[in-house]
Amino acid sequence: MSLLEEIKIIFTMFKTSSSSGIRDIKALKDNCYDGIAFKDSKCYGVGIRFEGDLVVNESFANVSYRTEELQFAGNKYLLLTASNYQYKNEFATICAQFLDPGKNGEDRQKIIQDPFEWWKNWSNLLGNIFSHSRVYDVLGEMIAFEYLYNSNKDVKWTAEDKNSHDLETKNHSYEVKSTVLKYANEIEISSQNQLAILENKTLDLMYIKFEKSQEGITIDEMADKLVQMGCDKIELEKHLSCLGYPVGTLERMNDRYKVIDKTMYPVDEDFPKIINDNFIGGALPDNISKIKYTVQLNGLKCRKW
Known part of the structure; x- marks a missing residue:
């Protein structure tokens, strides 16, 4: 099963479940990379473990990109989340690209070293029209x-x-x-x-x-x-x-x-x-x-x- 297919299946399960939850992404774990899918009372999405003091807190539309300590996971994560299930399959595509480590882990290293660059590229591509003040x-x-x-x-x-x-x-x-x-x-x-x-x-x-x-x-x-x-x-x-x-x-x-x-x-x-x-x-x-x-x-x- 591909990374994208697994994420779509998990998101479908999350939509039909009323409880919070967290799941390791098997397609990544099999290749020795970490990655989770999770759901809580406010949102659902994916994440990768993230160390250090850097704080990330970006958002547009109903998508959020942030660092957070997940108490039920016991680690700090860089999360990509959404609050609306209407476009869960489209969102899954972005999540797959976010989680994909790339050749020899190069893409994962880029995100860890500069998480803002990934966000800037994708939000611009998706037509991010910021509603906040200049x-x-x-x-x-x-x-x-x-x-x-x-x-x-x-x-x-x-x-x-x-x-x-x-x-x-x-x-x-x-x-x-x-x-x-x-x-x-x-x-x-x-x-x-x-x-x-x-x-x-x-x-x-x-x-x-x-x-x-x-x-x-x-x-x-x-x-x-x-x-x-x-x-x-x-x-x-x-x-x-x-x-x-x-x-x-x-x-x-x-x-x-x-x-x-x-x-x-x-x-x-x-x-x-x-x-x-x-x-x-x-x-x-x-x-x-x-x-x-x-x-x-x-x-x-x-x-x-």
Whole structure:
């Protein structure tokens, strides 16, 4: 029986079983290589033993690629898992390629030495459209948070709460926008609520321009910096996970951006915006649920920060 056929049979058995389980892949064991198929209450998939401290934690669609200690197996594994059985046979094909050691074990060694390279190649091939925020957008919010935290330890980063604004203090709200377009000076507003001013608060727009550079900073490094300043690490990691960058995400560790400009705009009566109050009755017209628009920032009052 081939490696692929064995995986398909095991996945079919997993689908019809309500219990968790783990099975050695016989086609690999016969050739002196390790490999398991497993199922728990959340997912099913395959894995290979993985030693060392490196953390891997990538995902897209319903597929996950991560390192994890499997208590019922007694070892740390590099896992490739899915949560949906609808495409179990297609997923089995990817799993077979993942587990296949290759000639003289060359493919297995490549995955062990650089697990991120395998993931990058396959996710690109499968058309990975990331739903999480861009690295520089997350860095922008973190840098804005750092700036405000230096003068007000009560500032809240609201990424996890998905509030209308990115940062909040008792008397102020802050919306953060980032770009890598050096000569552009405009922002995209995603809804009629994004520039709405909350009662008894003022609203400022913090605009940051980045460029990708080896002299820049990563999300990982910025997270360490915030924790050293006194930020709660658990809360910080919740926000980063919510934005698509849990610990072990390759882009979080590797992608570097340098700030080239930071500008703050007061969102007051002179700032161009479309909000509910612009419409009769303080609400959008019937059958319109959301408005997206672009604001040109040239000529608006601002200050550097």
